[in-house]
């Protein structure tokens with residue numbers, strides 16, 4: 234569908250929030266706790282954080298929660314009864330205040346979850362998720378969306394994209410998809426038809442830092458390069474970068490057992506962990522951190538474009554901000570672009 | 575609340591308290607039947623995680639018991655254990671875990687009646703405290719739908 | 724700064740060590756670790772009050788160890804960590820050279836770990852008053868409120884283990900939380916899994932934590948997990964007279980006194 238442009242008056246934002254709640258939507262919105270902002274099911278408009286560049290965690294949890302049940306089971310003497318995950322339990326979710334880089338990440342995450350096998354639970358959750366994006370008026374030195382195919386006012390992945398016309402001003406609303414139109418259908422009077430506003434002039438300025446296609450081409454030849462060793466020496470091998478990333482999709486399957494019954498759950502995992510690739514034999518093909526770091530970059534900038542036709546990084550900069558030891562991905566990518574073999 | 579029967583797990587050492595509990599039985603002393611005994615070689619082997627696992631699996635109270643100081647079969651296992659319990663108890667208290675539900679005791683192989691008394695008073699206390707619902711709620715997380723942490 | 728750089732340069736020129744672990748200017752105005760291997764790398768080194776990352780976590784890192792003999796620029800918490808690691812046989816005089824960065828901005832080249840030990844024993848380990856207040860606040864709550872407070876604080880933890888990776892004392896190649904066949908601590912992040920993981924972390928660091936705050940600083944979600952370690956530090960003082968990392972002698976929790984006092988065992 235073509236994008237339908239409307240105007241949302243500044244005091245209509247709260248009304249929209251409440252209308253969504255009245256229409257049984259679970260709203261995941263940025264909420265502050267301990268100085269960090271993360272998406273949480275939020276009951277009131279006043280609890281929603283407004284002054285931030287980027288949330289600490291991405292909004293991927295709406296479709297890919299850190300921990301989710303796949304099935305329950307009970308064992309009897311001669312039988313095992315398994316009851317699969319009940320899709321009806323999935324609520325209708327609206328993710329509120331998603332940045333364009335996160336919204337774009339949904340396409341990348343979906344590519345992974347629909348590569349060969351179509352992941353049922355993921356797709357079910359996504360089908361019930363509506364994304365209300367907020368364009369960026371501010372950016373920091375970790376942001377690099379413009380280097381990876383995005384921009385601070387990118388509509389890709391959002392169902393509705395809102396752009397504030399200046400600090401505290403009215404909002405330009407772009408209704409992008411049918412899901413977005415569905416929201417307009419029950420909050421119609423808030424979305425006024427108007428020609429006013431040019432969103433470009435309100436957007437943050439994010440300079441282009443590198444060319445991702447060039448990096449991809451280089452990576453083909455860089456598997457054995459010592460750049461990985463150099464870059465990763467200070468990496469301490471935690472999961473912070475993967476867990477905050479909107480496109481990281483690795484997971485583990487665990488059985489949580491209580492006596493004769495239990496649940497099988499899917500939970501996040503990270504390629505940064507030393508035991509991520511350990512084999513049953515004890516052999517570990519990624520024995521040292523440099524190989525794990527290489528995997529992180531290769532996966533996002535070489536393997537994903539090759540196999541899935543999308544890149545695995547939206548330039549949100551979260552991994553750089555979350556890393557306890559300042560493994561700045563932008564700095565590392567730029568240095569890959571600069572080195573010659 | 576009146577028909578609440580506490581479930582209590584007792585972690586005991588083989589050489590003193592287990593033998594003591596045996597004596598309670600052979601002396602035909604009647605005592606509360608709410609306790610499931612788990613036998614260990616020594617109190618030094620009773621890992622703090624085992625206590626938490628007991629709560630996970632639905633225990634309302636816990637007894638940890640072994641040889642009196644200086645009576646350890648392995649000389650010092652109970653001294654090591656005591657130091658760890660002192661610290662573990664402080665940690666539990668800080669985190670709001672109900673330390674009134676964990677009873678530590680020294681019961682020797684000859685103290686059959688003390689064992690009966692430890693069990694009875696613990697059962698009474700836990701009966702008053704009621705089921706440990708707080709912990710059970712957390713342990714039963716899969717019952718709840720997990721969407722977002 | 725020049726003194727520090729010259730010392731490091733000399734060490735690398737003389738090939739006394741193969742690598743010097745130090746601080747350099749990072750992105751976002753935060754210093755980060757640097758591994759100087761050539762004399763000219765010494766020019767990158769910095770030292771100021773922003774240098775709070777505990778570099779001792781790198782001493783036991785496989786890839787760093789593989790470089791052979793190393794030197795480290797060590798603030799007081801880093802020096803404490805080194806002595807604790809030495810007492811646990813993770814490092815010794817033959818593979819580590821310590822350049823002390825003292826609280827009063829001096830640069831000391833220590834001849835051996837025994838000298839480092841003597842130096843750190845001049846300072847008592849004592850928790851900051853702001854944490855004391857936080858703990859007192861918790862003590863004043865009812866037990867149930869405390870429980871709810873912790874469940875709520877730990878709820879965001881997504882088990883990235885940055886706190887573990889940043890702690891010099893968490894050097895085990897296979898941590899108890901990593902065992903999942905069968906599971907011991909629940910692997911996924913949920914209320915029970917998070918509670919047990921943090922209790923486990925605190926217990927395993929009892930008597931070993933040197934109060935550097937690396938764990939809490941590393942947490943991307945700002946969870947105040949170091950409060951647990953701080954309370955145990957205070958309790959170690961209250962019950963057993965406290966501890967200091969020591970090259971020789973018993974560790975707080977691997978020893979006992981026959982007259983250790985308690986009031987809860989029947």
Ligand code: SF4
Pocket residue numbers: 474477478479480481533545546547548549550551552553562
């Ligand atoms: S790799 Fe880093 S910058 Fe790229 S999408 Fe993931 S978190 Fe954002």
Ligand code: SF4
Pocket residue numbers: 467468469470471472473474475505555556557558559560885
């Ligand atoms: S890059 Fe940073 S966040 Fe990622 S694994 Fe390494 S230390 Fe952790």
Ligand code: SF4
Pocket residue numbers: 889890891892893928931932933934935936937938939949952
């Ligand atoms: S537990 Fe935290 S404060 Fe203690 S030594 Fe480890 S990182 Fe430092």
Ligand code: SF4
Pocket residue numbers: 879880881882883884885886887941942943944945946948
């Ligand atoms: S660093 Fe924070 S989020 Fe990560 S495991 Fe530790 S407490 Fe949890």
